[in-house]
Amino acid sequence: MIAPVGGSASHMMKAAVFLLFALLVPAYHTGDQCIDNSIDAKVQAAISNIVITNLAKAKLLCQDVSASGDLVSCPAGYKPTGCACGMGCGSWDIRSDSICHCQCGGMDWTAARCCRVGLE
Structure with a gap:
Protein backbone atom coordinates (compact mmCIF):
# COMPACT_ATOMS: atom_id res chain seq x y z
CA MET A 1 0.00 0.00 0.00
CA LYS A 57 54.76 41.91 47.98
CA ALA A 58 52.67 44.98 48.90
CA LYS A 59 54.00 46.97 51.82
CA LEU A 60 52.96 50.20 53.53
CA LEU A 61 55.88 52.64 53.28
CA CYS A 62 55.77 55.58 55.70
CA GLN A 63 57.94 58.50 56.70
CA ASP A 64 57.65 61.44 59.06
CA VAL A 65 58.03 64.99 57.82
CA SER A 66 57.96 68.24 59.78
CA ALA A 67 58.24 71.94 59.12
CA SER A 68 58.07 75.19 61.05
CA GLY A 69 54.77 77.02 60.91
CA ASP A 70 51.26 75.60 60.52
CA LEU A 71 51.67 73.62 57.24
CA VAL A 72 53.72 70.62 56.14
CA SER A 73 53.50 68.77 52.81
CA CYS A 74 54.01 65.06 52.19
CA PRO A 75 56.48 64.05 49.47
CA ALA A 76 55.08 63.28 46.00
CA GLY A 77 53.16 60.00 45.94
CA TYR A 78 52.62 59.97 49.73
CA LYS A 79 49.40 60.81 51.61
CA PRO A 80 49.14 62.08 55.18
CA THR A 81 47.68 59.54 57.59
CA GLY A 82 47.96 61.76 60.65
CA CYS A 83 49.24 65.16 61.78
CA ALA A 84 50.82 66.58 64.94
CA CYS A 85 51.02 70.19 66.02
CA GLY A 86 53.36 72.07 68.33
CA MET A 87 52.36 74.19 71.31
CA GLY A 88 49.84 71.60 72.52
CA CYS A 89 47.49 72.24 69.59
CA GLY A 90 45.31 69.24 68.81
CA SER A 91 43.25 70.73 65.98
CA TRP A 92 44.40 69.87 62.49
CA ASP A 93 43.06 69.01 59.04
CA ILE A 94 44.37 67.66 55.77
CA ARG A 95 44.32 70.02 52.77
CA SER A 96 44.65 69.24 49.08
CA ASP A 97 45.02 65.53 49.90
CA SER A 98 48.71 65.97 50.83
CA ILE A 99 49.15 68.83 53.33
CA CYS A 100 48.77 68.76 57.12
CA HIS A 101 47.46 72.03 58.55
CA CYS A 102 47.48 72.91 62.25
CA GLN A 103 44.49 75.12 63.03
CA CYS A 104 45.83 76.97 66.11
CA GLY A 105 47.33 80.44 65.70
CA GLY A 106 51.07 81.12 66.09
CA MET A 107 52.08 77.50 65.42
CA ASP A 108 55.79 76.79 65.86
CA TRP A 109 55.88 73.41 64.09
CA THR A 110 53.69 70.89 62.24
CA ALA A 111 54.47 67.23 61.53
CA ALA A 112 52.86 64.62 59.32
CA ARG A 113 53.01 60.85 59.01
CA CYS A 114 53.08 60.28 55.23
CA CYS A 115 52.47 56.85 53.71
CA ARG A 116 52.06 55.08 50.38
CA VAL A 117 51.60 51.50 49.22
CA GLY A 118 54.70 50.06 47.54
CA LEU A 119 56.06 46.71 46.39
CA GLU A 120 59.08 45.02 47.93
Missing part, protein backbone atom coordinates in the same frame (compact mmCIF):
# COMPACT_ATOMS: atom_id res chain seq x y z
CA ILE A 2 1.29 3.44 -0.88
CA ALA A 3 1.02 6.24 1.68
CA PRO A 4 -0.42 9.59 0.66
CA VAL A 5 2.14 12.08 -0.62
CA GLY A 6 1.37 14.76 2.01
CA GLY A 7 1.85 12.37 4.91
CA SER A 8 5.20 11.12 3.66
CA ALA A 9 6.54 14.64 3.12
CA SER A 10 5.40 15.64 6.60
CA HIS A 11 7.22 12.67 8.15
CA MET A 12 10.35 13.47 6.11
CA MET A 13 10.25 17.11 7.26
CA LYS A 14 9.88 16.10 10.91
CA ALA A 15 12.76 13.65 10.56
CA ALA A 16 14.97 16.29 8.93
CA VAL A 17 14.24 18.82 11.69
CA PHE A 18 14.89 16.20 14.36
CA LEU A 19 18.22 15.24 12.75
CA LEU A 20 19.19 18.91 12.47
CA PHE A 21 18.58 19.50 16.18
CA ALA A 22 20.25 16.21 17.06
CA LEU A 23 23.41 17.35 15.27
CA LEU A 24 23.45 21.05 16.25
CA VAL A 25 22.60 20.94 19.95
CA PRO A 26 25.50 18.70 21.03
CA ALA A 27 27.90 20.56 18.71
CA TYR A 28 26.90 23.88 20.29
CA HIS A 29 27.30 22.66 23.86
CA THR A 30 30.55 20.80 23.35
CA GLY A 31 32.26 22.91 20.69
CA ASP A 32 33.15 26.57 21.00
CA GLN A 33 31.49 27.01 24.37
CA CYS A 34 33.68 24.33 25.92
CA ILE A 35 36.80 25.94 24.44
CA ASP A 36 35.67 29.39 25.64
CA ASN A 37 35.09 28.06 29.16
CA SER A 38 38.51 26.43 29.19
CA ILE A 39 40.21 29.64 28.02
CA ASP A 40 38.24 31.72 30.56
CA ALA A 41 39.28 29.39 33.38
CA LYS A 42 42.97 29.59 32.40
CA VAL A 43 42.87 33.41 32.12
CA GLN A 44 41.17 33.71 35.53
CA ALA A 45 43.76 31.40 37.10
CA ALA A 46 46.63 33.43 35.62
CA ILE A 47 45.13 36.72 36.82
CA SER A 48 44.53 35.30 40.30
CA ASN A 49 48.15 34.16 40.54
CA ILE A 50 49.43 37.60 39.49
CA VAL A 51 47.19 39.39 41.99
CA ILE A 52 48.10 37.06 44.86
CA THR A 53 51.82 37.34 44.07
CA ASN A 54 51.73 41.15 43.98
CA LEU A 55 49.56 41.47 47.09
CA ALA A 56 52.09 39.38 49.00
Whole structure:
Protein backbone atom coordinates (compact mmCIF):
# COMPACT_ATOMS: atom_id res chain seq x y z
CA MET A 1 0.00 0.00 0.00
CA ILE A 2 1.29 3.44 -0.88
CA ALA A 3 1.02 6.24 1.68
CA PRO A 4 -0.42 9.59 0.66
CA VAL A 5 2.14 12.08 -0.62
CA GLY A 6 1.37 14.76 2.01
CA GLY A 7 1.85 12.37 4.91
CA SER A 8 5.20 11.12 3.66
CA ALA A 9 6.54 14.64 3.12
CA SER A 10 5.40 15.64 6.60
CA HIS A 11 7.22 12.67 8.15
CA MET A 12 10.35 13.47 6.11
CA MET A 13 10.25 17.11 7.26
CA LYS A 14 9.88 16.10 10.91
CA ALA A 15 12.76 13.65 10.56
CA ALA A 16 14.97 16.29 8.93
CA VAL A 17 14.24 18.82 11.69
CA PHE A 18 14.89 16.20 14.36
CA LEU A 19 18.22 15.24 12.75
CA LEU A 20 19.19 18.91 12.47
CA PHE A 21 18.58 19.50 16.18
CA ALA A 22 20.25 16.21 17.06
CA LEU A 23 23.41 17.35 15.27
CA LEU A 24 23.45 21.05 16.25
CA VAL A 25 22.60 20.94 19.95
CA PRO A 26 25.50 18.70 21.03
CA ALA A 27 27.90 20.56 18.71
CA TYR A 28 26.90 23.88 20.29
CA HIS A 29 27.30 22.66 23.86
CA THR A 30 30.55 20.80 23.35
CA GLY A 31 32.26 22.91 20.69
CA ASP A 32 33.15 26.57 21.00
CA GLN A 33 31.49 27.01 24.37
CA CYS A 34 33.68 24.33 25.92
CA ILE A 35 36.80 25.94 24.44
CA ASP A 36 35.67 29.39 25.64
CA ASN A 37 35.09 28.06 29.16
CA SER A 38 38.51 26.43 29.19
CA ILE A 39 40.21 29.64 28.02
CA ASP A 40 38.24 31.72 30.56
CA ALA A 41 39.28 29.39 33.38
CA LYS A 42 42.97 29.59 32.40
CA VAL A 43 42.87 33.41 32.12
CA GLN A 44 41.17 33.71 35.53
CA ALA A 45 43.76 31.40 37.10
CA ALA A 46 46.63 33.43 35.62
CA ILE A 47 45.13 36.72 36.82
CA SER A 48 44.53 35.30 40.30
CA ASN A 49 48.15 34.16 40.54
CA ILE A 50 49.43 37.60 39.49
CA VAL A 51 47.19 39.39 41.99
CA ILE A 52 48.10 37.06 44.86
CA THR A 53 51.82 37.34 44.07
CA ASN A 54 51.73 41.15 43.98
CA LEU A 55 49.56 41.47 47.09
CA ALA A 56 52.09 39.38 49.00
CA LYS A 57 54.76 41.91 47.98
CA ALA A 58 52.67 44.98 48.90
CA LYS A 59 54.00 46.97 51.82
CA LEU A 60 52.96 50.20 53.53
CA LEU A 61 55.88 52.64 53.28
CA CYS A 62 55.77 55.58 55.70
CA GLN A 63 57.94 58.50 56.70
CA ASP A 64 57.65 61.44 59.06
CA VAL A 65 58.03 64.99 57.82
CA SER A 66 57.96 68.24 59.78
CA ALA A 67 58.24 71.94 59.12
CA SER A 68 58.07 75.19 61.05
CA GLY A 69 54.77 77.02 60.91
CA ASP A 70 51.26 75.60 60.52
CA LEU A 71 51.67 73.62 57.24
CA VAL A 72 53.72 70.62 56.14
CA SER A 73 53.50 68.77 52.81
CA CYS A 74 54.01 65.06 52.19
CA PRO A 75 56.48 64.05 49.47
CA ALA A 76 55.08 63.28 46.00
CA GLY A 77 53.16 60.00 45.94
CA TYR A 78 52.62 59.97 49.73
CA LYS A 79 49.40 60.81 51.61
CA PRO A 80 49.14 62.08 55.18
CA THR A 81 47.68 59.54 57.59
CA GLY A 82 47.96 61.76 60.65
CA CYS A 83 49.24 65.16 61.78
CA ALA A 84 50.82 66.58 64.94
CA CYS A 85 51.02 70.19 66.02
CA GLY A 86 53.36 72.07 68.33
CA MET A 87 52.36 74.19 71.31
CA GLY A 88 49.84 71.60 72.52
CA CYS A 89 47.49 72.24 69.59
CA GLY A 90 45.31 69.24 68.81
CA SER A 91 43.25 70.73 65.98
CA TRP A 92 44.40 69.87 62.49
CA ASP A 93 43.06 69.01 59.04
CA ILE A 94 44.37 67.66 55.77
CA ARG A 95 44.32 70.02 52.77
CA SER A 96 44.65 69.24 49.08
CA ASP A 97 45.02 65.53 49.90
CA SER A 98 48.71 65.97 50.83
CA ILE A 99 49.15 68.83 53.33
CA CYS A 100 48.77 68.76 57.12
CA HIS A 101 47.46 72.03 58.55
CA CYS A 102 47.48 72.91 62.25
CA GLN A 103 44.49 75.12 63.03
CA CYS A 104 45.83 76.97 66.11
CA GLY A 105 47.33 80.44 65.70
CA GLY A 106 51.07 81.12 66.09
CA MET A 107 52.08 77.50 65.42
CA ASP A 108 55.79 76.79 65.86
CA TRP A 109 55.88 73.41 64.09
CA THR A 110 53.69 70.89 62.24
CA ALA A 111 54.47 67.23 61.53
CA ALA A 112 52.86 64.62 59.32
CA ARG A 113 53.01 60.85 59.01
CA CYS A 114 53.08 60.28 55.23
CA CYS A 115 52.47 56.85 53.71
CA ARG A 116 52.06 55.08 50.38
CA VAL A 117 51.60 51.50 49.22
CA GLY A 118 54.70 50.06 47.54
CA LEU A 119 56.06 46.71 46.39
CA GLU A 120 59.08 45.02 47.93
